[in-house]
Amino acid sequence: TAMMFGSNVGPLFAQLGIVEEFLQQSKPCEGINVYDDNRELQFTRDFKLITEM
Structure with a gap:
């Protein structure tokens, strides 16, 4: 099982400190x-x- 998150989730995780x-x-x-x-x-x-960038 896998979950993928869009680019808008990164800043949210940063705000939450996780x-x-x-x-x-x-x-x-x-x-x-x-x-x-x-x-x-x-x-x-x-x-x-993209992962190499």
């Missing part, structure tokens, strides 16, 4: 695969270039 704890427990997401009802791959989103 951003460091969140980052320590996080794992990077390098891509997302989207499948249809028949479990056939429809498309892939690759985030590898």
